[in-house]
Amino acid sequence: MQxxxxxxxxxxxxxxxxxxxRRLDVTRRRAQLIRAALGLFAHRPPExxxxxxxxxxxxxxxxxxxRYFPGGKTQLYEAALGSAAAELTxxxxxxxxxPLTVRLAAALDRYLAFVDEHxxxxxxxxxxxxxxxxxxxxAIVDGVRRSAAGHILTHLRVPEPGVRxxxxxxxxxxxxxxxxxxxxxxxxxPAVEELRDWLVDHFVALLLATAARDGQTARVAAAxxxxxPAEGAVASLARRTVELLTEAEHLLPSP
Amino acid sequence: MQxxxxxxxxxxxxxxxxxxxRRLDVTRRRAQLIRAALGLFAHRPPExxxxxxxxxxxxxxxxxxxRYFPGGKTQLYEAALGSAAAELTxxxxxxxxxPLTVRLAAALDRYLAFVDEHxxxxxxxxxxxxxxxxxxxxAIVDGVRRSAAGHILTHLRVPEPGVRxxxxxxxxxxxxxxxxxxxxxxxxxPAVEELRDWLVDHFVALLLATAARDGQTARVAAAxxxxxPAEGAVASLARRTVELLTEAEHLLPSP
Numbered sequence: 001m002q003x004x005x006x007x008x009x010x011x012x013x014x015x016x017x018x019x020x021x022r023r024l025d026v027t028r029r030r031a032q033l034i035r036a037a038l039g040l041f042a043h044r045p046p047e048x049x050x051x052x053x054x055x056x057x058x059x060x061x062x063x064x065x066x067r068y069f070p071g072g073k074t075q076l077y078e079a080a081l082g083s084a085a086a087e088l089t090x091x092x093x094x095x096x097x098x099p100l101t102v103r104l105a106a107a108l109d110r111y112l113a114f115v116d117e118h119x120x121x122x123x124x125x126x127x128x129x130x131x132x133x134x135x136x137x138x139a140i141v142d143g144v145r146r147s148a149a150g151h152i153l154t155h156l157r158v159p160e161p162g163v164r165x166x167x168x169x170x171x172x173x174x175x176x177x178x179x180x181x182x183x184x185x186x187x188x189x190p191a192v193e194e195l196r197d198w199l200v201d202h203f204v205a206l207l208l209a210t211a212a213r214d215g216q217t218a219r220v221a222a223a224x225x226x227x228x229p230a231e232g233a234v235a236s237l238a239r240r241t242v243e244l245l246t247e248a249e250h251l252l253p254s255p
Numbered sequence: 256m257q258x259x260x261x262x263x264x265x266x267x268x269x270x271x272x273x274x275x276x277r278r279l280d281v282t283r284r285r286a287q288l289i290r291a292a293l294g295l296f297a298h299r300p301p302e303x304x305x306x307x308x309x310x311x312x313x314x315x316x317x318x319x320x321x322r323y324f325p326g327g328k329t330q331l332y333e334a335a336l337g338s339a340a341a342e343l344t345x346x347x348x349x350x351x352x353x354p355l356t357v358r359l360a361a362a363l364d365r366y367l368a369f370v371d372e373h374x375x376x377x378x379x380x381x382x383x384x385x386x387x388x389x390x391x392x393x394a395i396v397d398g399v400r401r402s403a404a405g406h407i408l409t410h411l412r413v414p415e416p417g418v419r420x421x422x423x424x425x426x427x428x429x430x431x432x433x434x435x436x437x438x439x440x441x442x443x444x445p446a447v448e449e450l451r452d453w454l455v456d457h458f459v460a461l462l463l464a465t466a467a468r469d470g471q472t473a474r475v476a477a478a479x480x481x482x483x484p485a486e487g488a489v490a491s492l493a494r495r496t497v498e499l500l501t502e503a504e505h506l507l508p509s510p
Contacts, residue, residue: 127393133388138382163441163444163445164445164453166437166441167434167437167438167441167453170433170434170437171430171433171434171437171457172430173433174429174430174432174433174434175426175427175429175430175433177429178425178426178428178429178430178433179422179425179426179429182421182422182425182426183422186418186421186422189418190418190419194468197468198419198422198464198465198468201464201465201467201468202426202461202464204464205460205461205463205464206457206460206461208460208496208499208500209453209456209457209459209460209492209496210453211495211496211499212456212491212492212495212496212499213449213452213453213456218499221499222499222502222503225499225500225502225503225506226503228503228506230505230506234506235505235506235507236467237464237467238500238506238507239507239508240466240467241463241464241466241467241496242497242500242507244463244466244467244473244476244477244480245463245480245493245497247477247480248477248480248481248483250485250490251480251483251485251489251490251493252490252493252494252497253494
């Protein structure tokens with residue numbers, strides 16, 4: 001025998017259940033329209049997407065799209081962006097275990113898959129002077145950046161980051177965004193795995209450069225380096241960098 | 256005896272000279288209005304600047320401002336931005352001699368002085384979802400970025416940069432912009448000289464990280480390192496970085 005309370009209200013036969021069923025239906029319908037819109041905004045500049053297109057893509061009538069989004073395309077675009085932002089925010093929520101570079105690579109894999117999948121929409125939104133950017137979309141994008149910075153500082157186990165460490169993390173996030181746009185401009189060259197590894201190297205290089213002038217960052221970097229494997233990304237970067245520096249004989253003291 | 260053709264037309268007594276004088280006057284007046292506007296846009300968000308304010312600041316009548324900028328505030332703002340862009344574009348035009356880090360520091364000194372002087376205007380324009388950003392202002396800003404990247408590649412003596420080196424340079428420029436915005440958010444902390452030195456270190460770190468996976472960048476980096484002094488920024492960064500890496504004993508092979 002199954003306990004009906006274990007089922008969503010829509011599965012029960014009660015009157016309140018019917019109301020819940022309708023509410024659930026509204027939520028689902030809304031999500032369906034947002035999904036359809038996001039699919040269109042991902043591959044065309046927003047000015048080339050009409051509510052008609054969304055209705056066709058979602059296989060519903062145009063009035064229905066307007067009923068759900070009476071504010072028209074702007075409201076639908078912001079809703080689609082909000083949904084995309086929620087997905088992007090999740091990218092950096094990777095488990096707090098293992099070497100930092102492995103965690104960053106996992107986060108970047110998700111982030112870059114999103115960029116790849118939503119290329120035109122990503123460009124259109126973040127291009128300077130974008131026609132679709134408003135103070136509201138700007139706030140959504142900034143929310144994603146802040147959340148990503150928060151996640152990274154949590155991975156670094158820094159509850160009270162100083163200005164230099166905060167600036168390093170925020171600057172790297174800007175750099176990831178800029179590199180993603182350049183990558184799209186360059187016809188998605190080099191391969192996404194190389195871009196990911198290069199962005200991880202960039203993080204390590206920036207963390208070490210910042211550590212060279214800031215005690216807090218130096219402690220954080222030392223703790224992070226201790227977790228890196230002897231044959232991992234950091235070891236490889238370190239060896240190749242020291243080789244380059246050693247070739248310019250005058251820069252490093254002889255061992 | 257002086258040849259009058261060596262003088263601007265306004266210095267000659269001819270009739271056409273009078274017309275030229277008037278044209279020069281128009282150019283000067285326009286420049287005066289743009290200067291006044293730039294001073295206002297630098298410290299207030301553009302929505303808080305009226306043409307009246309510009310007339311007061313330039314000590315001219317409001318109709319005169321309209322006569323020069325019939326397109327109103329948008330036209331004036333774009334003209335002011337164009338003038339600012341020309342100034343920013345000059346930042347990276349430093350002499351092609353001496354160590355690369357010294358040249359970069361000189362360019363950044365000019366760039367950061369501009370950011371410091373035009374703080375509110377710089378933020379308002381580059382903030383995502385900025386109310387003042389249009390496709391036209393976007394094109395002006397992108398022009399500055401492209402020009403800065405071109406200057407840096409010229410300093411690196413790379414006539415045909417590959418995708419990885421192009422991406423490194425463009426990413427660093429994005430990072431400089433992002434760091435400048437963060438620096439303004441942080442109430443201009445740390446001191447501007449420290450920010451400059453950190454951005455130079457960031458460039459070196461990113462160049463070396465890119466060199467680790469790209470032959471062209473490795474050759475460019477080696478040539479740049481050869482010009483760096485034994486007691487300069489790169490030597491200091493290299494020593495401190497190797498110290499940090501050596502503390503994590505497993506990452507670098509024993510000497």
